[in-house]
Amino acid sequence: MQLLGKGFANKNEKVKNIRRADNFAKMAVSASTKACADFEFSNNKNSVSIILATQFGPHVTTFKFLDNLLDYSEIGVSPTIFSHSVHNAAASYIASTLGIIGQTLTITSFIDPLKQGLILAEAWLETDQAKKIILCYVEEESGPFTQAHKHCTFPSYSYDKFRTGAAAILLEKGNNIEIPAKILNPFTYVEEI
Amino acid sequence: MNNDKIFITGVGIISALGNSFAETYKSLLTNQINPDKINFFDCNINKPFFKTNLTDTQSSSQMRTKELADIAFFQAIDQAKISTYSKPDTIHRKLKIGICCGTTVASQLNNIEFYKQFREGAIKSYDPVKQYLAGNISESLVHEHNFSGPGLNVVNACSSGSDAIGIGMSWIKKGICDVVIAGGADELNIVPIAGFNSLGILSDSLCKPFDKDRDGLNLGEGAAFLVLEKKSTAKIRKAEILAECCSYSTAADAYHLTTPRPDGLGLSTAIEKALLNANLKKEDIDFINAHGTATKNNDAVEGQLFKKMFKSNTKIFSTKGYTGHTLGAAGAIDAVLTVLSLRKQWIPKNAGFTNEDPDIGFRPVSQPTNYNAKYALSTSLAFGGQNSAIIFRRV
Numbered sequence: 001m002q003l004l005g006k007g008f009a010n011k012n013e014k015v016k017n018i019r020r021a022d023n024f025a026k027m028a029v030s031a032s033t034k035a036c037a038d039f040e041f042s043n044n045k046n047s048v049s050i051i052l053a054t055q056f057g058p059h060v061t062t063f064k065f066l067d068n069l070l071d072y073s074e075i076g077v078s079p080t081i082f083s084h085s086v087h088n089a090a091a092s093y094i095a096s097t098l099g100i101i102g103q104t105l106t107i108t109s110f111i112d113p114l115k116q117g118l119i120l121a122e123a124w125l126e127t128d129q130a131k132k133i134i135l136c137y138v139e140e141e142s143g144p145f146t147q148a149h150k151h152c153t154f155p156s157y158s159y160d161k162f163r164t165g166a167a168a169i170l171l172e173k174g175n176n177i178e179i180p181a182k183i184l185n186p187f188t189y190v191e192e193i
Numbered sequence: 194m195n196n197d198k199i200f201i202t203g204v205g206i207i208s209a210l211g212n213s214f215a216e217t218y219k220s221l222l223t224n225q226i227n228p229d230k231i232n233f234f235d236c237n238i239n240k241p242f243f244k245t246n247l248t249d250t251q252s253s254s255q256m257r258t259k260e261l262a263d264i265a266f267f268q269a270i271d272q273a274k275i276s277t278y279s280k281p282d283t284i285h286r287k288l289k290i291g292i293c294c295g296t297t298v299a300s301q302l303n304n305i306e307f308y309k310q311f312r313e314g315a316i317k318s319y320d321p322v323k324q325y326l327a328g329n330i331s332e333s334l335v336h337e338h339n340f341s342g343p344g345l346n347v348v349n350a351c352s353s354g355s356d357a358i359g360i361g362m363s364w365i366k367k368g369i370c371d372v373v374i375a376g377g378a379d380e381l382n383i384v385p386i387a388g389f390n391s392l393g394i395l396s397d398s399l400c401k402p403f404d405k406d407r408d409g410l411n412l413g414e415g416a417a418f419l420v421l422e423k424k425s426t427a428k429i430r431k432a433e434i435l436a437e438c439c440s441y442s443t444a445a446d447a448y449h450l451t452t453p454r455p456d457g458l459g460l461s462t463a464i465e466k467a468l469l470n471a472n473l474k475k476e477d478i479d480f481i482n483a484h485g486t487a488t489k490n491n492d493a494v495e496g497q498l499f500k501k502m503f504k505s506n507t508k509i510f511s512t513k514g515y516t517g518h519t520l521g522a523a524g525a526i527d528a529v530l531t532v533l534s535l536r537k538q539w540i541p542k543n544a545g546f547t548n549e550d551p552d553i554g555f556r557p558v559s560q561p562t563n564y565n566a567k568y569a570l571s572t573s574l575a576f577g578g579q580n581s582a583i584i585f586r587r588v
Contacts (some may be wrong), residue, residue: 057348070312074236074383082384089577100445144307
């Protein structure tokens, strides 16, 4: 695979036109937009694909929804919070912000999800299912998981600590990226490639 | 890169229709529609739900979704003659086997009691977190059965099951796996029930896919898996070929988080690409197992597109009237039911349909029908504007 661009985002990103989106989606859109800054997808937007990889997804929003359930009962919950708690909301925001109508996929894996995303991206590029792929890794720290981290063994990237942020890379067919045997820190990995 | 054809050598299914392929077929033949109330957690939303007969006592040590997945998984590998307990040096133990599973509920830590204790600063046990961390269905199945391929969960909302099958096909085509066990699983859970209720798309009565008077969906639970592989590896185990998985494609609407694009562009793109990949014309499709959730928007987009795109005698039906909408499992359950129809040369009626919607302009299958079909299309639409299409062939 060949790297065409990369972008990063931290907590509290201000992203135009997606005011209602949660922080998880805003980080994903911001990093992906930066990764694609030098490219114009006006033609063949259905040949551009999105893969969003994460260990835990938008759990801050999931916990907000549980707040809703506890505070207002199942009859009084917010549809907006619910729709953002669905794991593929962030990928949907990337697609609509960049106008991409190719394959859009969200994957979760506790063990090395960015590597899983890279393997899938390579498969899609080599089998001509996509010409370009935005691969975005997003994670967001949340209170319950941070507390549980002291009492449970967390896997892979979050073994030592939680990280909040998004890193996105734009890929096409080529030879300048080798998939590593293991990624220990997804943000450091994207910085270094 | 090897582009050999990909076949299905095993299927497993659990839903409100029954606990196996045979039970499912029998229930469809006798038009069994068994909605129920929730009795395994507190729920004040009194709508019809489609439960499996998995009792709550069975799911005490792990997530209910994983219990459902296990049932469908073992059926599928048994049929495909994959022994997970054989010695490492036997031929099929050397196969690189991967798992790809779609889900929604299993991706979230939505244990209300744990979260309540967290809010009150009085967590009594971290077991729910440990259960969640052990509950990534694909990773845990790979680990439990000592498979050497990848384990990946797809969380693409309601198209996850179809997309998991598509990823499985990519893995085989790229040579990442020899065999992929792909599917989906989801349990009935208060989070999606409350969420869908808040969106105003749960029907008070039995759902009516494609009907003029449809007023929403019924939620259900279940799981389904398909064993995907090339003929060469199936031959090693003398596994029977059940059907060909010809092609898969997916496309985004890039339109809205919860509403499908009205012109159906994403869905038509997915179908056209799937036809192209399979080297087929739309006239080749004999029947369509539609997503058909019975919401106003979904059925209008799907129905209008099918009417415009396919020949008038193409049989179209939805099975959501029997299973409810099983979210992350739906695409996989639909895939197994499509294989069932191709194998039995029989298609079920579109349960719940009475009156034609003039805005759609066709009547789905109104009676169970013996039908000599070769190619079938299964479609899935999802939150976030995902549209997926899979084409199957009778063998």
